[in-house]
Amino acid sequence: MLNMARPLLVNIAMLFSVLFIWNMVMPFTRSRSLGLKDKILYGAISSLMALLCMLFPLEKFGDTVFDLRVVPLILVTLYGGVIPGIICTVVISIARFWMGGEFAYIGVSLAVIAFFLSWGYRDLFQKANRKWNVILQVGVIFLITYIAIILWLVQPSEPYFYPIYFVSFAIAYFFIFYLTEKLVIINLQLEETVYLEKLSVAGKMAASIAHEIRNPLTTVRGLLQFISTDSKEQQVKKYAPLMLDEIDRTNKIITDYLTLIKPTKLDHVEVNLNKVVSDTIELTSVLGVYHAVKITYEEVGEYKILTNPQEIKQCLINLIKNAIEAIEKDGLIEIKLQNGTKRNTVDIIIKDNGAGMNEEELKKIGLPFYTTKSKGTGLGTMITNRLIRNMNGKITYTSTEGIGTTVTVTLPTLR
Secondary structure (H helix, E strand, O other): OHHHHHHHHHHHHHHHHHHHHHHHHOOOOOOOOOOHHHHHHHHHHHHHHHHHHHHOOOEEEOOEEEOOOHHHHHHHHHHHOHHHHHHHHHHHHHHHHHHOOOOHHHHHHHHHHHHHHHHHHHHHHHHOOOHHHHHHHHHHHHHHHHHHHHHHHOOOOOOOHHHHHHHHHHHHHHHHHHHHHHHHHHHHHHHHHHHHHHHHHHHHHHHHHHHHHHHHHHHHHHHHHHHHHHOOOHHHHHHHHHHHHHHHHHHHHHHHHHHHHOOOOOOOEEEEHHHHHHHHHHHHHHHHHHOOEEEEEEEOOOOEEEEOHHHHHHHHHHHHHHHHHOOOOOEEEEEEEEEOOOOOEEEEEEEEOOOOOOHHHHHHOOOOOOOOOOOOOOHHHHHHHHHHHHOOOEEEEEEEOOOEEEEEEEEEOOO
16 A cells, blocks of 8 residues: 555656646646647647656556556646647557557547547636536546446456545546646736736826826917918818817827826726626627627626726726727627626626737737727727726736637626
């Protein structure tokens, strides 16, 4: 019995070590989609984890080898998708056949079963609010299948072995996924910290220049109006309105910057979020019809939050307007109101089938002066992010170029 302790600890230590190295090379996050190179790298790293487990099995009875190789396979298929899952499955199968033995086909069959099981739950895992429900379902189903196959096809081992092995397998499975989810949260918090620092720089810059620019602009606008009213020059009358519009647009940009840095003075009250969302959709539906974009809405439950109704409406208008403008023709925007991943939270999900963003664009979304629009400053997104943070909420973006973008706004609800 004690002979199992050392290889078990070695297996778990290797899994944890490679997992942390993996996170250093490619931080786990839900805010971006994986490219082909990322998926291949995911497959390579998970294959390395599986091979290390196979090098130090917990026990070997004749031709039967017991280790934790399937844990990284399930992990990479759920988080990385089909391609890294196939890579890991193929590597495990080749290694197991190379090791040989009468029961090699069982080891390969278990790897294939784990892959197809994880693949089958992949979409549900990606869409799930509470990912632990899916993680536990996959783990329980595979463990039951594993136990049934071993007891049916493999000769019984020492009485103490199977309980210890399968309990160890379940513990290792749980902690690998627990650490992965923790790393995802930590990485998101680091991204948030970096973003807030950049936002602070933009705010300080705005505070130092906004008032100095606005005063002369007001003077220039007044003089231009006066001159254009009394002038008989056709060129002046022709271009004066355009100049006034540009001055007003510049003044609007300055106002947006001031909105970023000045503390809100609006009181937060209890708000029916369902009504605010439905009212906002009704307001923006006209713009959607103009751009040939259909907006669908689904709500799961009733939610009340503590906020200012005008602020949350402004945020939603900005997000829906961005989604509409990201669609070139015959688009669809799906809006859903549902329970958040954490208790006493609500998610507002806005999903479009527009142009989407690549990884670099996604990293820059919400940064000062960054926008994917030909005419824009990026300030609308910055203001939206700031207002949501003032509500003790958070906003996340996921996008795939050519497929679309999904924005998730998470807000605390009243108990």
